[in-house]
Amino acid sequence: MELRDIEIFLTLADELHFGRTAERLNVSQARVSQAIAKQERRMGTVLFERTSRQVSLTPVGARLRDDLRQGYELIQSGLALASRSTSTPNGVLTLATMGAVGHHMRPVVDAFVARHPTCSVEPREFHFSDPFGRLRRGEVDVQVTWLPVSEPDVRVGPRVLTEGRVLAVPSSHPLATEGEVSIEVLGDEMVFDIGAEAPGYWEQAMLPRRTPAGRPVIRGHGVRTFHEVLTRVAAGDGVTPLNAHVCRYYTMPGVTYVPITDVPDTEWALIWLAERETPEIRAFADTARSLGPRAF
Incomplete structure (x- = not known):
């Protein structure tokens, strides 16, 4: 079935009127009738019931409509995207x-x-x-x-x-008075669980599962947003590495940021x-x- 014939079939399936279909597609009513008749001959079955008063889909026609619509919409989307890919930014x-x-x-x-x-x-x-x-x-x-x-x-x-990285710790934590820390301290602390949606390798880049010496880094409370992290840290529920820009933009009572010296820049x-x-x-x-x- 050619793309234009699919378009005619789907439009008629929506309009259920040969005249409106022809007008909508800017073709003659005879062209619509020919396209449908051609497909019915090819398939050996009737797709539309026609009377002098109405047009309706047969069960086969309804099934064909449902099967073709998704594919047609994907084709149209792909053509639109291809057209945009060669155009000027706008x-x-x-x-x-x-x-x-x-x-x-x-x-x-x-x-x-x-x-x-x-x-x-x-x-x-x-x-x-x-x-x-x-x-x-x-x-x-x-x-x-x-x-x-x-x-x-x-x-x-x-x-x-x-940028560099810092460790967010409760202000009452002994590490809060340090001028800097090693990522190795995570082996002594509880950190947070950010959930299953983040790929393991991506989480690992910021929050390792093991310290450089091989000690496990234990996950505790679940968090899903940055402000949940700060609230948990301030409550003393754990510590976490963060990107260093938080020092400039996010001050919160009960949270202290300590530079981490032995991790790569983000x-x-x-x-x-x-x-x-x-x-x-x-x-x-x-x-x-x-x-x-x-x-x-």
Whole structure:
């Protein structure tokens, strides 16, 4: 069945009227009748019951409608995306970040809009407990995430930010008076469980399962958002490594941040779904790449 014939069939299945179908598709009514008759001959069965007063789907026609609709919509979506992929950046780009990271993306956003005046950027937020969910649900176009990212459907773009790390501890904790700490201290403490949505390798980059000496790092209370983390730390329920920008943006009674000296810097990069790459995403990534990574 040719794509145009599928379109005629599905439109008639919606309208149940040959004249309205022809008008909607800008073809002659004879063309609609010919297309349906051709498919009925090919299938050896009737798809529509016609009377002088009404048109209705037969059971076979209804089943064919349901089977064809999903495939047709996927084809149309793919064609639209292919068309966009060769066009000039134009429209709204949604950018997801975690908390204050969005503020530090301002230079990239401003440069992107200056280069592409017909584009705009809408901010969104995501949580570490579900690092790729909003991308995969199509709620955002691109996001800024700490590395590494190793997802088969996700494309990793340019690095945009770098920073050190700190250990968040209760202010009453003995470590709160230290000038710095080693990541090895996690072997003596309770940390938090961020849930099953975050891949193990990605969580491991920030919150290891074992210390460098091989001691297990025990998980305790579950947390799903950054403010839940701070509340738990202030209550004395555990400690956790965090990115160092929290010292600048997030002060909370009962929480002290101590620099961690023996971990690599966190690198933040742009990521997006490979199958949903658009001219806007490519242009935004090119802008970020030209500016290079910046320290918090």
